[in-house]
Amino acid sequence: MLASPINPADVNQIQGVYPSKPDMNTLLGTTEAAAVGGNEGVGEVINVGSSVKGMQKGDWVIMKYTCMGTWRTHLSVDESQLHKIDDKSGLTPLQVGTVSVNPCTAYRMLLDFAKWDFRGDEWFIQNGANSGVGRAAIQLGKEWGFKSINVIRDRGDKAAEQKLKDELYDIGATKIITEEELQGKEIRDQIKDWTNGGREQIKVALNCVGGKPATAMAKYLSPGGTMVTYGAMSKQPLTLPASMLIFKDLAFAGFWVSRWSDKHPDLKKQTVDDILRLTRAGKFKDIPVEECSWGWKTDDEVLKKAVQGTLGGFRAGKGVFKFEDLEV
């Protein structure tokens, strides 16, 4: 492997609270049945069997399915389980190793839950705008001409809040508001103003928070719009007045990238290729990461600590295992 991110879902999977679970067995020589953690990552082919036609030494590959165990230095696997990166030129292992989960989630949620005209006068709204998915959505939206209202949590440190806003504006956010502002009274007129009196439609809401902030966000969807839930950081359920469903014709759906990936491997390859094309063109910026170098001599505790920090509060970046050049 070259690089494998540590996604919150990977940790939930280890905790046993995630619906998708890897096969546990003793193939790795453990006395008790075990599985390797991690679901995303990029590897470099170091050897192929004689009947393998589609890949060769030096190729970069990503996992076609979930639960393949990417937190490891080396992996022996059938080529049918992998997507080859057809053109790795101009790309880093970090970019390719983090393309499958967050960017794919943002890409499909934006495209698949609304009918877009791509005329530059359409909007989406999202909370958790600072997350990997949120940043991907901002950049994809910019590319496709979707304007965005981005909700972030209020920070006690206003300078840090402003720095974050600057970062998000820099990658293409149209508007940024805090959760407190979203739930306040003045925002209604402001959003009306931004959307040309409501004539520009807010077609999709992306929700990874839940609870009251999610209900507040749904209120600003245009009639007929859809809220797509992909997380619940507040651990609160979504509460929906019936009038939103009946009279405003809002729909509420969910998106789970694992299910989508496993169900649509071909579409996954196409989505990944398109995102990598944008990355190569400089239209898709690297997400902030905290790298954890992994070599022959890395102490177990260092690796464990990198994983354990994943479910914390405000973090500086996504944890990523970066593998040292390890000859076998």
Added chain:
Amino acid sequence: MLASPINPADVNQIQGVYPSKPDMNTLLGTTEAAAVGGNEGVGEVINVGSSVKGMQKGDWVIMKYTCMGTWRTHLSVDESQLHKIDDKSGLTPLQVGTVSVNPCTAYRMLLDFAKWDFRGDEWFIQNGANSGVGRAAIQLGKEWGFKSINVIRDRGDKAAEQKLKDELYDIGATKIITEEELQGKEIRDQIKDWTNGGREQIKVALNCVGGKPATAMAKYLSPGGTMVTYGAMSKQPLTLPASMLIFKDLAFAGFWVSRWSDKHPDLKKQTVDDILRLTRAGKFKDIPVEECSWGWKTDDEVLKKAVQGTLGGFRAGKGVFKFEDLEV
């Protein structure tokens, strides 16, 4: 007019708490701007203008749009605002006068929110199964081969509860349970048993209650299923754990027959014709009604009382104005 039902939404409209409002004016000779109540009903053409080609004296007609004011003995209206009933043979004014709202709601909610195979091994689940929509859904489901789990409110009077169950079984309900049973623990195994271990999918849930009973019902939808909300009798919002949306891939939508009718007048005619065909074939039973006869001499108070009873609790039947033979 021949017959005009009193729907709960008509009362909400008068209360001013319904989003769809009729035009208020003084055309009827009132000193203050006024509008006629009622949105559904059947009339008989008693005279046509010389340029009217599609209708003639004696034809039965229903309203093409909402807000036309059906609680009146006579109505002068352009033919473009009406659907003519092409074949009224074998039909009563009650059947035709109550086809536009409840049966159309059930028809579209069942058909439009799932991909059905029509092979007799598919299910839907609904609360408020005793309502006009609920009874229509049972009968349409039976016709289309959809089995149904029907949730009714618990009655203190168990004999009355059994009588209601008998009625619903009689029109084609597959299973009937109470709200209390739905929220109990034993029902899970029972539903699994009914649906052949879950192999038969519960594809749609119809919700007119909201609150906890609606969340409980959503739990029994098969993965990928949709809950359609068309009412909120409990006055409680819908509360959805994120896992339902993300991992179980459930979708939550709403249905408002007024919007649907006004948006799809041609489809409304087709839907009405199909339901009347089933009615004529004896496959669509009359709903229980409380008729209020309306003649020249009927006292205002009698009419008012009929409307005021609409939003009560357990009622014996839907209120319907039945117009006496009124020559002008």
